[in-house]
Amino acid sequence: MSAATVEIPLEQLINLEKIKKKKINIAIFGHGNVGSHLVDQIISSKEEISRRRDLDLNIFAIANSKTVLLRQNGLNKNWIEEKIESGKSYNPEEVISFAKTNNLQNLILVDNTADSNFVQNYSAFVENGFHLVSSNKIANTLDLNFYKELRQKLTSKKRQYLYETNVGAGLPLIDTIKLLHLSGENITRIRGVFSGSLSYIFNTFSEEDRTFSSVLKSAIDKGFTEPDPREDLCGNDVGRKLLILARELDLHNEFEDISIQNLIPKDLRNVSKGEFLDRLQELDVPFQIKKKNRPKDCVFRYVADLHGDLSKETGAILTVNLTSVPKNSMLGALKGSDSIFEIYTESYGDNPIVIQGAGAGAAVTARGVFGDILRISDKD
Incomplete structure (x- = not known):
């Protein structure tokens, strides 16, 4: 005796699919x-x-x-x-x-x-x-x-x-650090270029014969910076990112613990946004002097660095500053507006885990x- 075939109406099938x-x-x-x-x-x-x-x-x-x-x-x-x-x-x-x-x-x-x-x-x-x-x-x-x-x-x-x-x-950074830390891996240092906008600015300024203000204007025009670029240049955003990573390692740091190099001249920090944009050329001379005095075969990178005795809740040193690095280093080879993160651990020794890629952009x-x-x- 053959089994009976039961036909289920299409509408009911659709409803069942929705329920699932x-x-x-x-x-x-x-x-x-x-x-x-x-x-x-x-x-x-x-x-x-x-x-x-x-x-x-x-x-x-x-x-x-x-x-x-x-x-x-x-x-x-x-x-x-x-x-x-x-x-x-x-x-x-x-x-x-x-x-x-x-x-x-x-x-x-x-x-x-x-x-x-x-x-x-x-x-x-x-x-x-x-x-x-x-x-x-x-x-x-x-x-x-x-x-x-x-x-x-x-x-x-x-x-x-x-x-x-x-x-x-969109880089898989925080998840990687969480997994390493939770697995018992001893992270000894995290260093890198955390800002896509500042990455573009200093990659371009280091390699091209251009004034700093012209490079900054290009970054603004490309939409790489905040509407007021001082929000990038003051370094606070990079500092906040560094603090987030420190707290992922159960370190007891506050924002005030971070040493941040503000790249904005003091007399331009409190003027209106419009006045600041009108006076961008005032940045050219100090940055040109930095460029002239940098070591040979080095480029500028705005680097965040978490180091010290990370086994202690209050043992970390957190710094954010403009640094000269060798062109042939991982940080020095960075291009465009990419970000790069070097994660040093006890197991990997002097060879860091490197996560690199697009560090900015709404999409x-x-x-x-x-x-x-x-x-x-x-x-x-």
């Missing part, structure tokens, strides 16, 4: 360069990810500092126009309430802002079931009390916090944030 897929509900704060690239990347990859990973990525909230667009069933490719038309003023608690009211599960908060105030909301989001993904470095560079309390909250609520793009844009950073979202989605 895990729906990930994402709230994105910040939709400037990185944030807008991220939204577009998620929307354009949605079908492929659904097919390959059984994940349904649903951006239910998109916000900047002024307005939010909330959509239970997610955004489409016309999200910018829709937000302009339908976005409303808000506070972050309303996003949490929206998720609760609509019974949204598998929640991820993505912070693509550079807002020091917004990070104060992290704990409330974690308390209400959100994982965290952030390209915003601030939460990892505030005082140690905030840093530790956030991690205690994450542990108690069994939530994840991923921030691979805090250092090295690259967005792709790194996207990777963190997928890593949480696969585990949640």
Whole structure:
């Protein structure tokens, strides 16, 4: 006797397929360069990810500092126009309430802002079931009390916090350092060029017969620097990245512990952005003198260095400064706007683990944030 064949209606099959897929509900704060690239990347990859990973990525909230667009069933490719038309003023608690009211599960908060105030909301989001993904470095560079309390909250609520793009844009740096450290490997030093914008500036200035101001203008025109390039030249951003890596090694450092060489002349540090840009040529003479006095066959690199007795919680020395390095060294051979990180360990001795690649760019950073979202989605 042959088995009976049961036909399942197509509509029911589609519904079964939807049930099988895990729906990930994402709230994105910040939709400037990185944030807008991220939204577009998620929307354009949605079908492929659904097919390959059984994940349904649903951006239910998109916000900047002024307005939010909330959509239970997610955004489409016309999200910018829709937000302009339908976005409303808000506070972050309303996003949490929206998720609760609509019974949204598998929640991820993505912070693509550079807002020091917004990070104060992290704990409330974690308390209400959100994982965290952030390209915003601030939460990892505030005082140690905030840093530790956030991690205690994450542990108690069994939530994840991923921030691979805090250092090295899309490069797999933080994850590598975490794995080495957790495996018991004794990391003895981390050194490198952490800024893609300063990499481009000093790679170009070292190799070409050009004034410093002309190289800086090129970097501005190419979009490599912050809108006010002093945010790059002061070195604080590189310092924050170095502090993040130090804390990954369980070192008890604060931002004030870092010795940072500010590359901006004192009389240009507090003028308006417009005046600074008008007076760029004042940078030419001091940098030309540095260039003339550098050792033979050397090039300039703006180097972050974490060294000292890293076995002690307070034994680290953190420095950020402009350095002359041999052209034939790994740092000296750097090209374009690449970043490079040398990780020295007890096992590898004098031969560091080297991670190198694109260290800047909105699309690259967005792709790194996207990777963190997928890593949480696969585990949640």
